[in-house]
Amino acid sequence: MTPSDVKATLSFSDGSPSVELPIYKGTVGPDVIDIRKLYGQTGKFTYDPGFMSTASCNSKITYIDGDKGELLYRGYPIEQLAGKCDHLETCYLLLKGELPNAKQKEDFVNTVMNHTMVHEQLQFFMRGFRRDAHPMAVLTGLVGGMSAFYHDAMDIDDPQQREISAIRLIAKMPTLVAMAYKYNIGQPYIYPQNDLSYSGNFLRMMFGTPCAPYHVNPVLERALDRIFILHADHEQNASTSTVRLAGSSGTNPFAAIAAGVACLWGPAHGGANEAALKMLEEIGSVDHINEFIKQVKDKNSGVRLMGFGHRVYKNYDPRAKLMRETCHEVLNELGLHNDPLFKLAMELEKIALEDEYFVSRKLYPNVDFYSGIVQRALGIPTSLFTCIFALARTPGWISQWEEMITDPEYKIGRPRQLFNGASSRDVPDMAKR
Numbered sequence: 001m002t003p004s005d006v007k008a009t010l011s012f013s014d015g016s017p018s019v020e021l022p023i024y025k026g027t028v029g030p031d032v033i034d035i036r037k038l039y040g041q042t043g044k045f046t047y048d049p050g051f052m053s054t055a056s057c058n059s060k061i062t063y064i065d066g067d068k069g070e071l072l073y074r075g076y077p078i079e080q081l082a083g084k085c086d087h088l089e090t091c092y093l094l095l096k097g098e099l100p101n102a103k104q105k106e107d108f109v110n111t112v113m114n115h116t117m118v119h120e121q122l123q124f125f126m127r128g129f130r131r132d133a134h135p136m137a138v139l140t141g142l143v144g145g146m147s148a149f150y151h152d153a154m155d156i157d158d159p160q161q162r163e164i165s166a167i168r169l170i171a172k173m174p175t176l177v178a179m180a181y182k183y184n185i186g187q188p189y190i191y192p193q194n195d196l197s198y199s200g201n202f203l204r205m206m207f208g209t210p211c212a213p214y215h216v217n218p219v220l221e222r223a224l225d226r227i228f229i230l231h232a233d234h235e236q237n238a239s240t241s242t243v244r245l246a247g248s249s250g251t252n253p254f255a256a257i258a259a260g261v262a263c264l265w266g267p268a269h270g271g272a273n274e275a276a277l278k279m280l281e282e283i284g285s286v287d288h289i290n291e292f293i294k295q296v297k298d299k300n301s302g303v304r305l306m307g308f309g310h311r312v313y314k315n316y317d318p319r320a321k322l323m324r325e326t327c328h329e330v331l332n333e334l335g336l337h338n339d340p341l342f343k344l345a346m347e348l349e350k351i352a353l354e355d356e357y358f359v360s361r362k363l364y365p366n367v368d369f370y371s372g373i374v375q376r377a378l379g380i381p382t383s384l385f386t387c388i389f390a391l392a393r394t395p396g397w398i399s400q401w402e403e404m405i406t407d408p409e410y411k412i413g414r415p416r417q418l419f420n421g422a423s424s425r426d427v428p429d430m431a432k433r
Contacts, residue, residue: 002026008033016042028063045416056241057407061094061399062233069315073233074098082322087228088112088198091170091395094233095402109198115171116192116201118179119149126183135387136265138180144258146172154252156405165253166398173394174198177387178205184383199225202391207379219333220378223326227371230319231389233396235312239263239270243397244404245413253401260397261390270386273372276307277382285340286347297357307369308352309362316364323370324349330377345373 004023011018019041022034032055035046048054063072071078074093081090085099092100092108100108125145129138147154150168153161175192182189182205190205200216203224208214234240239260246259264270283292295303310317331337337346349365352358375385404410 004031010038010042012042024058026058029065039416045418047418051241056236056413057244057404058409059236059400059403060097061403062235062396064235064312066310066312066314069313069318071234071318078230078318079322082226082229085229086197086199087225087232090229090232094395094399095166111167112171112198113192113194113201115168116175116194118146118172118175121149122146122176122179123189126179129183131184131186133184135177135180135184135384136261136390138183139176139387139390140258140261140265142176142180143169143173143261144255147252147254150254156250156252162253162402162405166395166402169253169257169398170395173391174202175205177384177391178202180387181206181381181384197221197225199228203378217333219329223330223374224378226322226326227374227388228392230322230367230371231392233393233399237269238266239393240397240400243401247401247404248410248413250412253398256401257394257397260393264390264393265386270389272307272366272368273375273389274382274385276369277372277376277385279304279306280341280345280348283344283348286344289344289347289351293351293355305352305358305363307372308358308365310366313366314362317366319367320365320370323367323374324365327370327374327377330374334377336377342373342377345369 002025004025006023008021008023009018010021019038021038023031024034025031039045046054061074063075064070073081073090074097076093076099081093085093088109089100089105091112092105122142122145125142126138129141146168150165153164153168155161179189188210190208190210192201193204194201196204196216200221203216203221204214236244242263243256243260247253247256267275283289292303295301296305331339331342336342349369352363352365358364372382372385375388376382380388
């Protein structure tokens with residue numbers, strides 16, 4: 001952090017002495033006011049529900065400019081990464097800070113792909129779940145359960161052990177997600193095939209069976225790889241903050257990532273693409289779009305347009321532009337442009353991009369709108385969408401966890417509160433209650 005020459009002065013109208021607070025400048029983005037000594041100097045806390053104006057850490061990993069519609073991983077625009085790199089190159093970048101050269105990429109890919117198998121006893125762990133359990137319930141348990149199998153890499157103060165844990169999480173997450181899916185539909189698990197790409201291997205584990213060879217479609221493989229890249233990290237969102245908060249206690253990385261998976265399960269976070277697809281199914285057909293749009297514009301109807309707009313981006317979500325291209329590539333490859341649901345989605349997209357009501361409010365289609373359509377086209381059931389999100393976000397989570405662990409300023413998270421409950425009182429006798 002670079003200190004600013006400018007200081008912030010906090011004054012009080014009750015006659016209390018004013019307080020001078022240091023200001024720090026980041027590489028880009030808003031300056032931050034350092035309030036760490038505020039309580040000690042004034043006896044007061046700040047109040048910021050949702051942390052909308054609070055920087056909880058300093059980070060070098062991901063930067064979002066919501067007004068410009070810009071997303072950078074380690075300084076590289078997401079558009080360039082999605083166009084020129086594959087997912088494992090992006091993982092390397094997030095973990096290590098720079099893109100790999102050819103030799104570094106080869107070594108990293110080999111290392112990851114040699115850790116794709118999971119302990120055989122995890123199959124018995126899986127059998128404790130009902131067949132119809134939600135895949136996210138299964139995934140949360142499996143990721144946390146991995147800490148019971150890898151005691152050789154639980155010392156978070158050892159850089160080598162942290163690195164092998166990061167590799168294991170990135171490598172094994174696709175295997176766990178595919179196992180959760182296969183368990184749910186009653187098919188046998190498909191073991192990893194390490195001569196395939198990261199995304200190709202996942203497609204085979206998801207959709208292959210022991211009774212027939214599985215051939216990876218390169219268009220679908222690239223589409224899935226792009227989904228992984230676009231979702232790999234997204235600054236200090238709810239699940240990433242959860243990973244950091246859980247990790248700040250010194251817990252093992254498997255437990256911290258499991259906490260992130262559990263947070264992602266919430267419909268306001270990882271369930272957005274599922275909600276967008278559900279909306280399309282409820283609209284039903286192209287003939288019903290105009291009526292639906294009228295309801296969306298009626299504030300009293302309670303009808304919401306899912307998959308459009310974003311809390312951070314006040315411009316077109318840069319990930320959505322890329323996901324839109326991928327969406328059309330997949331629909332063309334599979335001949336699905338005339339499928340009723342996909343026709344409906346494309347018509348709704350056209351209206352939203354042209355209708356002044358949506359354009360003026362910057363309600364552009366976001367990445368969740370397109371990723372749900374792409375995943376459905378790939379044959380991924382909606383119940384698994386959030387698991388795919390968790391798989392994709394794992395390298396971001398583990399990179400953020402690593403950064404926090406190595407930050408000399410890191411300490412256990414302990415938010416404060418504005419207490420407005422009952423003040424101290426005596427417990428009355430039973431007869432007087």
